[in-house]
Amino acid sequence: MIVVLLPAYNEEASLPPLMPKLRQVLRTMGEPYRIVVCNDGSRDLTAQLLQGLELDGDLDVITHRINRGLGETSRDLFERAADITGAGDVIVRMDCDDTHEPEFIPRLVARLRDGYDVVVASRFAPGGGQKGVSAYRAFISQGANLFMKVFFPIPGLREYTCGFRAYRAETIQQAIRHFGNNFIQLKGLGFTCTLEKIVKLKLLGARFAEAPFVLRYDNKQSTSKMVSSVTTLGYLVMTIMYHWPRGGWRVQARQRSTMSDAA
Numbered sequence: 630m631i632v633v634l635l636p637a638y639n640e641e642a643s644l645p646p647l648m649p650k651l652r653q654v655l656r657t658m659g660e661p662y663r664i665v666v667c668n669d670g671s672r673d674l675t676a677q678l679l680q681g682l683e684l685d686g687d688l689d690v691i692t693h694r695i696n697r698g699l700g701e702t703s704r705d706l707f708e709r710a711a712d713i714t715g716a717g718d719v720i721v722r723m724d725c726d727d728t729h730e731p732e733f734i735p736r737l738v739a740r741l742r743d744g745y746d747v748v749v750a751s752r753f754a755p756g757g758g759q760k761g762v763s764a765y766r767a768f769i770s771q772g773a774n775l776f777m778k779v780f781f782p783i784p785g786l787r788e789y790t791c792g793f794r795a796y797r798a799e800t801i802q803q804a805i806r807h808f809g810n811n812f813i814q815l816k817g818l819g820f821t822c823t824l825e826k827i828v829k830l831k832l833l834g835a836r837f838a839e840a841p842f843v844l845r846y847d848n849k850q851s852t853s854k855m856v857s858s859v860t861t862l863g864y865l866v867m868t869i870m871y872h873w874p875r876g877g878w879r880v881q882a883r884q885r886s887t888m889s890d891a892a
């Protein structure tokens with residue numbers, strides 16, 4: 630089974646073009662699928678649109694009555710996905726602002742089944758790219774990715790900030806068992822959770838690969854919800870928590886693996 634997770638905050642303009650494309654791609658993949666949307670306190674017509682879309686029977690909606698942010702939303706989506714999946718299943722998380730084209734999903738899933746735990750849709754892999762991104766945003770995004778490559782290096786990975794990824798369901802289940810409430814710990818810090826997830830999975834020994842994808846920012850209808858100051862603060866907080874010499878995430882992970890080697 631393939632489970633697609635969509636965090637949605639004021640996406641009334643993007644759900645109508647995205648959903649038919651997504652369903653069409655999933656139907657051609659020849660295995661059962663489920664779409665889970667978290668409507669995070671949207672103040673536009675997102676809730677009404679989802680009510681109509683639910684009638685097809687392939688969609689579950691999680692509702693936050695008040696906006697809680699992407700961190701809390703990701704937690705709810707991934708916990709739900711872990712509950713409804715089993716061995717061999719795949720979890721795909723993408724934006725629902727219509728900039729992540731569903732046509733890339735089959736390649737992500739195929740690459741995952743080559744023997745990886747996480748496959749990242751990457752603008753920086755050969756054949757990848759981005760359309761409609763302003764020079765300023767491209768510059769900021771490149772800087773952020775460089776920062777992450779230096780402080781959280783993951784071999785084979787060039788794309789750290791884009792949330793379009795496929796995960797082996799068992800990898801997510803293992804991470805939730807292992808980290809519990811702390812799998813996504815940095816909740817009030819904007820989009821930091823997108824980076825935290827892969828860093829936590831790397832600490833568990835997950836195998837990563839990339840598949841090229843073209844970000845279609847030229848299709849974006851909704852305004853970006855990324856608050857760069859909050860997210861930048863989140864990256865800095867995470868860098869400290871990860872590298873802190875006493876009890877930081879990295880040290881804790883090393884201690885755990887030494888203990889299990891000794892056992």
Ligand SMILES: Nc1nc2c(ncn2[C@@H]2O[C@H](COP(=O)(O)OP(=O)(O)O)[C@@H](O)[C@H]2O)c(=O)[nH]1
Nearest residue numbers: 636637638669698699702724725726853854855
């Ligand atoms: N649930 C939830 N989703 C959010 C929030 N902010 C953004 N999103 C969703 O997260 C995804 C990424 O946000 P987006 O505006 O596309 O950021 P950008 O692509 O970096 O400009 C989209 O699917 C949004 O609807 C939020 O506060 N709560």
Ligand SMILES: [Mg+2]
Nearest residue numbers: 724725726728
């Ligand atoms: Mg987006």
